[in-house]
Amino acid sequence: MSVLVVGLSHRSAPIDLLERVSLDVRAGQRFASRLHGGDHVHEVLVLSTCNRLEVVVEAGTFHGALEEIGAALGELGGLTREQLTDHLFVHYDDRAVAHLFELACGLDSMAVGESQVLGQLRDALALAQRNGHLGPSLNPLVQQALRVGKRAHAETAIDEVSRSLVELGLGQARGVLGDLAGARTVVVGAGAMSGLAVATLVREGVEDVVVVNRTPERARRLAAQHGARTAPWSDLSGAVGSADLVLTCTGAVGHVLDEAGLAQARSAAGRSGAPVVLLDLALPRDVAPEVARLRGVHLWGLAELQDATRPDDAEATEPAAVTAARGLVAGEVAGYLTERHAARLGPTLAALRTSAGRVVDAEMARLDQRLPHLPDDERSEVRHTVQRVVDKLLHTPTTRVKQLHAGYDEVPADYAHALRELFDLDSREVAALSTPPLGVVDPAPEARSEGHHDD
Incomplete structure (x- = not known):
């Protein structure tokens, strides 16, 4: 039996396809349970984030496990085999080990070097452990990947290679609004990414930050941590209509903001035609793409931010911190x-x-x-x-x-x-006489994460 990784990510698939296979926690549990009950999959971990869905399994047979995973992914997104084939990546055995270590280090992230994926992988491990989906193969492997990721962030400058998605978005916003210090800013959602957004905004000197969330207690808790304000969910339209900058990440099913609603809100606030930047960091999207047709509205979603992370020069020299992290990974894999x-x-x-x-x-x-x-x-x-x-x-x-x-x-x-x-x-x-399974190690609290999606 060997380790097999099958998935879709921002590197292999367009954002609209990733949206079709996006999983919340409960759906991810059902998906993992279905695979765990297959004939060729003996252990399974599912990692679902804003820009990837990866299935890590201990495979009884390569082709059998690949067929079961492919069929499950196709049913999940309503995709044919042909639609999936061009976008799936497959890593087997030793290469699968290397991929997991690189992933934990942030080397495969949209913004290279970001540490959020480390927490997401840790959450996926804890969930798989609770559901009894892991055993003596994947359990120690994923724990080792987490240790490698933590070591890379501690011993190399990988954190400094790329800005986070929030910072990338703020860079785009400055190109439209100029100095953001006085920008009326609304953050929609109160989870991990929204927390990062609020922290980044405050650190960048933005003085007027309002948090809007369906669960008011979470909004108040997040706002209190950073000296921000809150607004009730019922006032979302009013808050967004008068804003200069809006960041959304709710993980909601369906759009939180659509063209007609935003047009009406901006008109009511007397801001029709005034410049506003919308940064949609959610998957599925919180903001309907048609919103960008409104006069004065500038919309960046994950797909646009993904384009912004690509270097202009394909032959550009790899940063020294990335080279160092890759060397660390190579040694750990060996x-x-x-x-x-x-x-x-x-x-x-x-x-x-x-x-x-x-x-x-x-x-x-x-x-x-x-x-x-x-x-x-x-x-x-x-x-x-x-x-x-x-x-x-x-x-x-x-x-x-x-x-x-x-x-x-x-x-x-x-x-x-x-x-x-x-x-x-x-x-x-x-x-x-085989070595007994390694015990479950409690995740280190400093790397624990609530995940990407908010609300």
């Missing part, structure tokens, strides 16, 4: 794979030594029958001699197997199989 391969081989070598011990015991029992009056000191010397012979005979093949598997990434299981066949080892005994 170490993890070496340990995993050794763990796979260890039970077979232990079973081989156990089998050899039984041979020595059997021969000594036969010697006792033939020479029952052999003195104890002579019997002990015979036993030591026989044991040394056995140990020397086993030393070369076991050492050679370890050397061989260290030079390859794909085949250590083949060597273990060869040993079992050559020495007629009982596969049940090998399984019984």
Whole structure:
């Protein structure tokens, strides 16, 4: 069995397709449970964020698991196989390990180096653990990915490589509104991304920030943390109509702002035609795209911000911090794979030594029958001699197997199989000697996240 990662992300699929497979927490649980009950998927973790949906599984068979995941994704988004094929990415076994480590470090993010995905991955791990979807393969792997991500943010300057989505959006807003210090600003939603938005706005010197959320308690809690104000959900139109800058991320089903409603709100506030910037950070979208047709309205969604993150020069030199983070990941992947391969081989070598011990015991029992009056000191010397012979005979093949598997990434299981066949080892005994699953590690509080979607 091997690790398989199948998914869609901002790198492989357009935003409108990502919207069709977007999952809230409950839908994600149902989706994971369906896959976990498949014939070829034995462990599963689902990571759903504003710009990716990834399925990480322990696959009994590659093609069988891939077929089950593809069918589930197609049904989820109402997509045909052809529509999915061009946009799916697939990582298998060692490459899957590398991808998860890169993901945790922010190397695969829309804004390279952002740390929010680390919290999202941690939340996905905790949810999969609670639902019993993880076991001895994925549980330690994802925990190690989180440790690698935390190390990358602590030991490299990866955090400084790219601005967050909020900062990218504010850069676009300045191009329209100029200095944002006096901009009347509304943040719609009160979850993790909205919290980041409010914190960033205040840090950037924006003085007039209003938080609007369906749950007033959450809005008040967020506003109080940063000295912002709140407005009731019933006054959303009035707040948005009079605003210069609006940031939305509610995770709502359907649009929170549409063309007709915004036009009416702006007219009522006497701001028809006045410049306003809307930053829609939600998936699915909070703001109907038609809103951009209104005079004075400037709308940026995830797709537009994604375009803004692409370098103008495709041949641009990779930042030193990214290179450092990739080097860290490469070393961590190599170490993890070496340990995993050794763990796979260890039970077979232990079973081989156990089998050899039984041979020595059997021969000594036969010697006792033939020479029952052999003195104890002579019997002990015979036993030591026989044991040394056995140990020397086993030393070369076991050492050679370890050397061989260290030079390859794909085949250590083949060597273990060869040993079992050559020495007629009982596969049940090998399984019984396997390393027990690692215990669940409580996520470190400093990297815990509420996820992307608000409200």
